Amino acid sequence: xxxxxxxxxxxxxxxxxxxxQAVSIVTTGDAMPTEVHVLASPGKxxxxxxxxxxxLAMASFDLDIDHRIVSVVQIGDAQVPDxxxxxDDPELGEDAQAGRPVIASVSMLTAQHEATASVSIGVGDDxxxxxxxxxxxxxxxxxxxxxxxxxxxxxLLGLPCEVESAQIVSAGTHDAALVVLSxxxxxxxxxxxxxxxxxxxxxxxxxxxxxxxxxxxxxxx
Numbered sequence: 001x002x003x004x005x006x007x008x009x010x011x012x013x014x015x016x017x018x019x020x021q022a023v024s025i026v027t028t029g030d031a032m033p034t035e036v037h038v039l040a041s042p043g044k045x046x047x048x049x050x051x052x053x054x055x056l057a058m059a060s061f062d063l064d065i066d067h068r069i070v071s072v073v074q075i076g077d078a079q080v081p082d083x084x085x086x087x088d089d090p091e092l093g094e095d096a097q098a099g100r101p102v103i104a105s106v107s108m109l110t111a112q113h114e115a116t117a118s119v120s121i122g123v124g125d126d127x128x129x130x131x132x133x134x135x136x137x138x139x140x141x142x143x144x145x146x147x148x149x150x151x152x153x154x155x156l157l158g159l160p161c162e163v164e165s166a167q168i169v170s171a172g173t174h175d176a177a178l179v180v181l182s183x184x185x186x187x188x189x190x191x192x193x194x195x196x197x198x199x200x201x202x203x204x205x206x207x208x209x210x211x212x213x214x215x216x217x218x219x220x221x
Contacts, residue, residue, distance in 0.1 A: 006031035010061055017052050019044045033063065035138075036070045037110065046072040046106075047201030067201050068168070068175070073107045101128075101156065101212055101219055106145060106204045110136040117144040119208050121152045128152045142166040145204045146179050149211040156219055160184040164192070166210070168203045175199040177206035181214050 005011075006027045014023040019041045026035035040049050050070045057063040104120040104127060115136040121128040130152025132144045146166035150157075164180040181193045195214025199206040212219070 004029060007033060010057060010063070013056060013060055014038070014053060017049070017056065019049065033057075033065060034069060036065060038070065038072045040072055042105070046205065050201040068199075068203055070202075071108050071110075071204070072202065073109050101153065103205060103208045103212065106148075106202070106208050108141060108145070108204055112136070115141060115144060117141070117148040117204070119145065119148040119152045121149070121156070123156065128155060130154070141204065142168060142177070142207050145207040146181075146211050149208045150181075153211075153215065153219070157215065159186075159218065161215070163211075166207055168199060168206070171198075175203070175206075177203065177210040179207065179210045179214055181211070183215075183218065 004027045005025060006029075007025045010033070011023045011025050014020060014025075014036075020038055021041060022039040024037040025033050026037075027033050036053060038049060038053065040046075049072050050067050053070055054065045054067065057065045101121050101123050104122040105118075106120075107118045109116045109118070113136050114133060116131060116133045118129070118131045121130070130148045130150065132147035132151060134140055134144050143163055143166045146163045150161050150163060153161075161184070162182045164182050166177070166179045168175050169178050170176075176199060177197045179195050181195070183191045183193055185191055193214040195210040195212070195216075197206045197209035197213055
């Protein structure tokens with residue numbers, strides 16, 4: 001299938017946003033965006049970049065961009081506490097201060113037909129990284145993020161864990177991430193764990209937080 005990029009005007013405008021380094025927009029044949037890929041520096045929270053993209057597209061082009069099609073990749077030397085804790089999210093701040101795992105960053109990098117999900121977990125001053133590679137198809141990206149999160153947690157968890165499913169589902173007027181994990185516990189056997197998290201701006205971030213929610217008891221016990 002041919003990839004169409006029929007909005008160079010919008011791409012150029014989005015590149016003018018503070019912190020944005022590169023933009024690639026995939027469109028339908030009638031120039032409607034279906035994927036918006038943004039490469040940005042780590043100085044601003046990813047969800048704020050998504051809001052900036054939506055605001056500029058609406059104000060300058062009368063385009064209502066769905067936040068779910070915007071993928072933000074941040075590259076640079078970011079400090080974990082500043083990037084991991086959103087100022088409007090007191091729950092994450094309390095977790096970080098208590099030494100519990102929090103999501104420091106989530107990114108998705110696509111190249112041709114392959115995608116690489118990278119997740120960073122912050123625990124106090126320590127940082128744990130995990131990656132997962134697979135098809136760049138949109139339908140498989142949630143699972144890639146979940147696997148990358150499990151890989152980042154491997155040292156902290158210390159138990160074999162597999163991702164059975166990871167998806168974004170509609171919950172009334174909102175979207176939520178839902179993951180199902182299979183955890184192997186010695187002398188107990190296989191346990192099925194579920195976790196969920198509301199989608200704020202970035203679905204990939206919600207998937208990572210849902211994995212933490214599913215493993216909360218194992219990680220804090």
